[in-house]
Amino acid sequence: MIDxxxxxxxxxxxxxxxxxxEEERDLIRFIQHEINAxxxxxxxxxxxxxEDYENGKELIPRLYSLSRKITSVNEVMKTFYKxxxxxxxxxxxxxxxxxxEIIKENSEIFLPNLKNREIQIYHRNEAFSKVNYELTDMLLGTIIGDTVKWSPEGEIAKFAINDKDEFYEILFENYYGxxxxxxNIGLNNGLGTKIIDYCIKKTGFEIEHYNEKRINPSLYSKVKKIGKMTQPLEDFSKIIGLHGTKIVIPKVL
Structure with a gap:
C-alpha cells in the first residue's frame, strides 16, 4: 500500500x-537587466x-557614472552569492x-568608507528574534547601504528601529536632492528592493513598501512617518524626498 x-x-x-x-531566477533576470541597460x-x-569626439566628450562623465553603477551591482552580487x-x-x-550588534556589524562590513558620514541609529529594545543570521546580515546591510548611499554629503543618514506591541518595526529614512x-553610484532602489524582498521571503519577515504622493510642505511634519513622498523647496529648484520602508519582524519565526 502506498504511503x-x-x-x-x-x-x-x-x-x-x-x-x-523561480524566485532566484526572477532576481537573476532583474540583475541582468541592471547590468545590460x-x-x-x-x-x-x-x-x-x-564618430565625433569634440561634440561627444561631454558624455565622458556619464560613461564614468555608468561604469561605477555596473561595479556597484557587481559588488552587491558578490555579497549576495557569498x-x-x-x-x-x-x-x-x-x-x-x-x-x-547586528546593526553595528553591518555598518562596519557594508559601509567601510564612511569616515566623514554620520549615521544615527535609534532603537528602544535590543532583544532580537532567532533568525537566519546570514540573511539578516544581507537584509540589514542592504537597508543600511541604501539609507546612507541615498543621503547626500552633509546629511545625516537615519536608521530607526522601534519596538511596538508584538512586532519590531524597522523604518529607515533618507533624504536626497x-x-x-x-x-548616485551606489545601490539603486530597484536592485536594493529586490534583494530586500528576497531576504524577507527567506526569513519569514513581512515587508511593506510605501506609495509616493505629492504633498503640501506645510503637511510635511504630519506625514513624515508614513512613507515615500516628495516636497518642493521654497525655490522649487529641487525636490527633497523621504523614502521609507517598514519591515515587520515577528518575535517568533
Whole structure:
C-alpha cells in the first residue's frame, strides 16, 4: 500500500524548491537587466565619441557614472552569492543576537568608507528574534547601504528601529536632492528592493513598501512617518524626498 502522507510531503518539498528556484531566477533576470541597460548605453556613448569626439566628450562623465553603477551591482552580487554559499553550508544555523550588534556589524562590513558620514541609529529594545543570521546580515546591510548611499554629503543618514506591541518595526529614512538620483553610484532602489524582498521571503519577515504622493510642505511634519513622498523647496529648484520602508519582524519565526 502506498504511503500517501510521505508522497504528499515529498510533493510539498518539491513545490517549495521549485518556488525558491523561480524566485532566484526572477532576481537573476532583474540583475541582468541592471547590468545590460548601462552596458547598452555605454556602447552607444562610445560610438558617439568615436564618430565625433569634440561634440561627444561631454558624455565622458556619464560613461564614468555608468561604469561605477555596473561595479556597484557587481559588488552587491558578490555579497549576495557569498551569503548564499554560507547558507548552503550552514542551512539550519540560527542564533539569538542583539539588534544593536547586528546593526553595528553591518555598518562596519557594508559601509567601510564612511569616515566623514554620520549615521544615527535609534532603537528602544535590543532583544532580537532567532533568525537566519546570514540573511539578516544581507537584509540589514542592504537597508543600511541604501539609507546612507541615498543621503547626500552633509546629511545625516537615519536608521530607526522601534519596538511596538508584538512586532519590531524597522523604518529607515533618507533624504536626497533631485540631482542625487542621477549622480548616485551606489545601490539603486530597484536592485536594493529586490534583494530586500528576497531576504524577507527567506526569513519569514513581512515587508511593506510605501506609495509616493505629492504633498503640501506645510503637511510635511504630519506625514513624515508614513512613507515615500516628495516636497518642493521654497525655490522649487529641487525636490527633497523621504523614502521609507517598514519591515515587520515577528518575535517568533
Amino acid at each position: 500517501l502522507k510521505i508522497n504528499n510531503e515529498e510533493i510539498m518539498t518539491l513545490q517549495k524548491r521549485i518556488k525558491e528556484f 548601462p552596458l547598452g548605453a555605454m556602447n552607444g556613448f562610445t560610438q558617439i565619441l568615436n 551569503s548564499k554559499e554560507e547558507l548552503s553550508a550552514e542551512a539550519s544555523k540560527k542564533r539569538t543576537s542583539k539588534l544593536a 533631485k540631482e542625487m538620483i542621477h549622480s
